[in-house]
Amino acid sequence: MTEFLNTPLGVLALTVAQALALLVPVLIGVAYLTWAERKVLAAMQMRRGPNVVGPFGLLQPFADAIKMLMKETIIPSGASRVLFLAAPILTFVLAMIAWAVIPVADGWAIADINVGILYLFAISSLGVYGVIIAGWASNSKYAFLGALRSAAQMVSYEVSIGFVIVTVLLCVGSLNLTEIVRAQTTVWFVIPLFPMFVIFFISALAETNRAPFDLPEGESELVAGFFVEYSSMSFALFFLGEYANMILMSALATILFLGGWLPPLDIAPFNWVPSPIWFALKVAACLFVFIWARATFPRYRYDQLMRLGWKVFLPFSLLWLVLTAAVLKLTGWLPA
Amino acid sequence: MIAGLAFYFFAFILIASAVTVVTARNPVHSVIWLIAAFFNAAALFLIAGAEFLAMILVIVYVGAVAVLFLFVVMMLDVDFAQLREGVQRYAPIGAVVGGILFLELLLVLSVWRFAPDAAALRMAPMPEGITNTEAIGRILYTDHIYLFQISGLILLVAMIGAIVLTLRERPGTKRQDVATQIARTSTVAMARPELGEGIRREDILRPLPPPAKEAPKPVTHEGGHH
Numbered sequence: 430m431t432e433f434l435n436t437p438l439g440v441l442a443l444t445v446a447q448a449l450a451l452l453v454p455v456l457i458g459v460a461y462l463t464w465a466e467r468k469v470l471a472a473m474q475m476r477r478g479p480n481v482v483g484p485f486g487l488l489q490p491f492a493d494a495i496k497m498l499m500k501e502t503i504i505p506s507g508a509s510r511v512l513f514l515a516a517p518i519l520t521f522v523l524a525m526i527a528w529a530v531i532p533v534a535d536g537w538a539i540a541d542i543n544v545g546i547l548y549l550f551a552i553s554s555l556g557v558y559g560v561i562i563a564g565w566a567s568n569s570k571y572a573f574l575g576a577l578r579s580a581a582q583m584v585s586y587e588v589s590i591g592f593v594i595v596t597v598l599l600c601v602g603s604l605n606l607t608e609i610v611r612a613q614t615t616v617w618f619v620i621p622l623f624p625m626f627v628i629f630f631i632s633a634l635a636e637t638n639r640a641p642f643d644l645p646e647g648e649s650e651l652v653a654g655f656f657v658e659y660s661s662m663s664f665a666l667f668f669l670g671e672y673a674n675m676i677l678m679s680a681l682a683t684i685l686f687l688g689g690w691l692p693p694l695d696i697a698p699f700n701w702v703p704s705p706i707w708f709a710l711k712v713a714a715c716l717f718v719f720i721w722a723r724a725t726f727p728r729y730r731y732d733q734l735m736r737l738g739w740k741v742f743l744p745f746s747l748l749w750l751v752l753t754a755a756v757l758k759l760t761g762w763l764p765a
Numbered sequence: 766m767i768a769g770l771a772f773y774f775f776a777f778i779l780i781a782s783a784v785t786v787v788t789a790r791n792p793v794h795s796v797i798w799l800i801a802a803f804f805n806a807a808a809l810f811l812i813a814g815a816e817f818l819a820m821i822l823v824i825v826y827v828g829a830v831a832v833l834f835l836f837v838v839m840m841l842d843v844d845f846a847q848l849r850e851g852v853q854r855y856a857p858i859g860a861v862v863g864g865i866l867f868l869e870l871l872l873v874l875s876v877w878r879f880a881p882d883a884a885a886l887r888m889a890p891m892p893e894g895i896t897n898t899e900a901i902g903r904i905l906y907t908d909h910i911y912l913f914q915i916s917g918l919i920l921l922v923a924m925i926g927a928i929v930l931t932l933r934e935r936p937g938t939k940r941q942d943v944a945t946q947i948a949r950t951s952t953v954a955m956a957r958p959e960l961g962e963g964i965r966r967e968d969i970l971r972p973l974p975p976p977a978k979e980a981p982k983p984v985t986h987e988g989g990h991h
Contacts, residue, residue, distance in 0.1 A: 437767075475960075512797075543896050547820035554828030558800070561832070565793060565839045573839075580836055584829065604817075604898055736943070 447539045451528055459672045460490035466720050473724040500661040505568055508658070512566035517659065517666035520559030524673035527552040531680050532607045534690045534704035545606035546594055549681060553590075553636065556674060557583040560638075560655050563667070567658040575654030578644050578731065585738035586635040592746035593629040596622060596753050597685045602764030610689030612764070617688040625749055626686045628742050630718070633678040635738065637671065639719055641726035642734055679715035680708075687711045772812050779805035792838045796831060803827045817898040 433439040464479065464486065471478030479486030504513060530545040532538040542548060557580050564576020598604065600622070601612040619626045635642040646654030656667045683689055688711075690704035729737070757763040782801040789795040803826045810819035895903075905913050 509793075512793075542816065544816050544820050544898065547817070547824065551820050551823040551828060554824055557828075557832055558835075561835055561839070562797075565835075577836070577840075580832060584832055587828070604896075733941070733943075 444539065448529070451531075451533070451539060452525060455525075455528060455673060455676060456669075458676055459669055460494070462672050462676065462716060463493070463668075464490050465716070466723075469717065469720045470724050473721075494665070497661060497665040502661040502663060503658070505658045507568040509566040509568070512562050513658075514663060516559050516563035516566060517656075517663045517670070519562065520556065520670035521666040521673070523552055523555050523559065524670040524677060527677050530606055531677075531684070532610065532689065533708045535611075536607065537690075537705070538607065541605065541607055544604045546598065546604050546609065549606075549677075550587075550591065550594060553674075553677070554583075554587055556636075556670075559667070559670065563659070564655040567655075569658050571653075571657050572655050575646060575657070579638060579655060582638070582642065582644065582734060582738075583636055585735060586632040586742075589628055589738065589742035589746045590632045590636065592743070592750050593625045593632070594685070596625050596746070596750050599750070599753055599757060600764070606684055606689075610684055610691065613688040613691060614695075617686060617691075619686040619688075622686065622749075622753070625746065626682070628746055629682060629685065630715075632738075632742065633682060634719065634722060635734070637674045637678055637719075639671075639675065640723035641729050643728060644731055644734060675716060675719055676712060679712045679719070682715050683708060683711040687715075768812055772809065775805045775808040775812070779809065792841065793835065796835045796838050799834070800827055800831050803831065815897055817896075817901055 434443055467489075468478040468486070479489040482488045482492045504510060527549055529539045530542060530548050532541065538545070560579040560583070561576045564572045564574075564579070567573070597609065597618055600618060601609045603609065603612075634640075638644075638646065644654075646656070656664060659667060690708045692699035692702060692707055779802055782798045782805065785798040786795045786802065789798060803822060807819040807822045807827075810816070810822060
């Protein structure tokens, strides 16, 4: 068995098995995130939410998925056919391949690469292509306007996410995600770097086009934004991609600030719980805040969104970066 | 063996997509092929063991520069007839410029010599035991920090110049002052309303209750269908 696993074919089979073991839970998580979002929103608005299909509406995501599959795929006239169909696939694929480097427990990443955090940053910066290509290929004014808004928004908030990541890297001294989590054994970075955690989380909301920054799909002025022309499975792929990106951003927040798979205290009742469970719990807590924000805040106006990104977050994160570097240098805590 | 095959695979796709960038009719398709070319270049860096450069290439060129390209090109209203006319007019000049550049390249390549120091470095591009991220960091931030800072300063000056050239004060624009808006207290009052009650009942405009109807006559069903 071990001999087989050392041959190229064995490595391939093992990687496929690992990818399935990670992606199947992620996809089930996506399905139940849509359910949880509707339930939590309903509770916050004193409604019931989905409660007909299955016990507590638990089978609702599957009913929705089957409905989506059965619908007709409509391609608008004048659309660029190949790009029109490629855009949702691109969005979905990007949301999936980013999971290759996420460590859900010590040494449990599919690819534990040296530049893991840069890989994640690169993949998340590519997400804008799915949106912008969809908007252009639809040959529709509403879709195009939604895509332009989204492109500007995602590029703006990436800058502050970049600075937040650099600040964390200063405290770690490595680009490897496993190392980042191990560096938080004594204290989670959310405590010393709390302002950066707030900035990261708000930027993650903007990066995933979630409320209150869901301007690309503002119903009241853009109908549904960049995916207004999409139907059936192509729409479902956008939808899955958006929710998978939410989970990914929560996982990233968990790794960078909330100590990844580490228990809150390394004492008896906490460290009995297996590491992947801690990881999943922390991701779930972040996701709850995503939904909570959607129920609480009205949508930003576009100029306010740009002001927040460029005039508030960018200078502040730059300042905090310099401050962190100075403190680490002066106290001699700089990792070797 | 596999690395060699992968090299030729990515190099072939890189050159093919670079050719398509030039030959594609639709400028948007050109930009998308350009992105494909960037990706394959990043893959070549990976094969060479320079994973940091590969990721930076994707982040900077694909994630930022090409997005702006795509942004601009999508909003262009290209007139293909006019474009073709231009090609016929400027093709000879373009050919001459291209030919001169090609000759210069040939001249440079024919007398190419490596400096002895550089040749030694080529054998071991990375010091033993450190990642290439750290190796690049040492060269950029330790050995050549002043040059690096000066180039950063030049870019900063270029950016400020671009802003100064395009910034114009428009009279009569209204601006939102967020700080003042948040700081005012007289217009906003916080209250804790009871669930389902609202804050002040008299403020809520409700239609008057409908006039009391006469009691409906009891309906007698005499069988048959409803």
